[in-house]
Amino acid sequence: MCIEKRTELLHHKFGIAASAEQKVIALAGNPNTGKSTVFNALTGLNQHTGNWPGKTVGNAQGTFTHKGQSFLLVDLPGTYSLLPNSVDEQVARDFICFGQPDVTLVVVDATAMERNLNLALQVMEITDQVVLCVNLMDEAERKGIEINIADLSKKLGIPVVATAARQKRGLEELQERLLDVACGNIVPDPFMLRYSQEIEQAISELELKLTPLLKGALKARWVALRLLDGDDTLLQDIERYMTEEPLQDPSLGREQEVSPSWPQA
Ligand SMILES: Nc1nc2c(ncn2[C@@H]2O[C@H](COP(=O)(O)OP(=O)(O)OP(=O)(O)O)[C@@H](O)[C@H]2O)c(=O)[nH]1
Ligand SMILES: [Mg+2]
Numbered sequence: 541m542c543i544e545k546r547t548e549l550l551h552h553k554f555g556i557a558a559s560a561e562q563k564v565i566a567l568a569g570n571p572n573t574g575k576s577t578v579f580n581a582l583t584g585l586n587q588h589t590g591n592w593p594g595k596t597v598g599n600a601q602g603t604f605t606h607k608g609q610s611f612l613l614v615d616l617p618g619t620y621s622l623l624p625n626s627v628d629e630q631v632a633r634d635f636i637c638f639g640q641p642d643v644t645l646v647v648v649d650a651t652a653m654e655r656n657l658n659l660a661l662q663v664m665e666i667t668d669q670v671v672l673c674v675n676l677m678d679e680a681e682r683k684g685i686e687i688n689i690a691d692l693s694k695k696l697g698i699p700v701v702a703t704a705a706r707q708k709r710g711l712e713e714l715q716e717r718l719l720d721v722a723c724g725n726i727v728p729d730p731f732m733l734r735y736s737q738e739i740e741q742a743i744s745e746l747e748l749k750l751t752p753l754l755k756g757a758l759k760a761r762w763v764a765l766r767l768l769d770g771d772d773t774l775l776q777d778i779e780r781y782m783t784e785e786p787l788q789d790p791s792l793g794r795e796q797e798v799s800p801s802w803p804q805a
Pocket of ligand 1: 569570571572573574575576577578617618619675676677678679703704705706707
C-alpha cells in the first residue's frame with residue numbers, strides 16, 4: 541500500500557493522524573505486561589489519548605524520534621489472543637491486520653513466557669514485521685528465571701530485546717531494533733506453527749486461491765487459517781477495511797471447516 545493511502549486509511553478508519561514520513565508501531569501484549577510503561581517511557585509527554593472510532597475502548601498514541609526517524613506509537617488494549625471474542629481483541633487484531641503498522645511490538649512478561657508467547661505466535665502468523673520486547677526482566681532476575689535472549693531470537697526468527705521498562709532499562713536497544721525492522725535493515729523471518737497434515741493440506745489449497753485475491757495485503761496462510769476456523773468476522777473486516785475490492789471467490793465459503801486449535805496457555 542502506498543504511503544498516502546495508508547495515511548488516509550489510518551485517519552479515516554482508525555482516527556490516527558500519522559504523517560507520511562512517520563513509522564507506525566503497534567504495541568501489543570497480554571494485560572499487565574508493561575505496554576503502557578514502555579509506551580510512556582518511549583513517548584514521554586508527546587501523547588494523545590481518546591477512543592477507537594465507534595468503540596468505548598481507550599486509544600493512546602504517542603511519538604518519539606530515534607536517529608532522526610520519527611515514530612508514531614499506538615498502545616493497543618491488552619489481550620490474551622487475537623481471536624475476535626471481545627471488543628479489545630477485535631480492536632487489537634483490526635489494527636495489526638488492517639492498520640498496516642510498520643512494526644508490531646509485542647511486549648511479554650519475562651516471568652510468564654509460556655503463556656505470553658501464545659500471543660506473539662499469533663501476531664507472527666499475521667505479520668512478519670514483529671519485534672519482541674521481553675519486559676519485567678528485573679522481576680525475572682529476582683525470581684532466578686534466566687532467559688537466553690539470543691537463542692529466543694534465533695528460534696523465533698525475529699529481533700528480541702530484554703527490558704525493564706519501569707527502570708528504563710533496554711529502551712535504547714528497543715528503539716534500535718524498531719528502527720532496524722521499520723526501515724528494512726533487518727527482515728524478520730518468523731517461526732510458523734505447523735498444524736496437522738489435514739489442516740496443512742486445506743491451508744495450501746486455500747492459499748493458492750487467496751494469494752491473488754489478497755495481493756500481498758494480508759498473509760494468505762493466516763487468512764486461510766481463519767477461514768478454516770469459521771471466522772466470519774474476518775470477511776466482514778476485509779470488506780470494511782479493504783473496501784475497494786471485496787473478496788468475491790464463492791468457493792471460499794465455510795464448507796471446508798476444520799478447526800485448527802490455537803496452542804493453549
Ligand atoms: N518491576 C517492574 N514492573 C514493571 C515493569 N514494567 C511495568 N511494570 C509495572 O507493571 C504494572 C503494569 O504496567 P502497565 O504498563 O500498566 O501494563 P499494561 O501492559 O499497559 O497493562 P494493561 O494496559 O492493563 O494491559 C505497573 O505497576 C508497572 O509499573 C518492569 O519492567 N519491571
Ligand atoms: Mg496499558
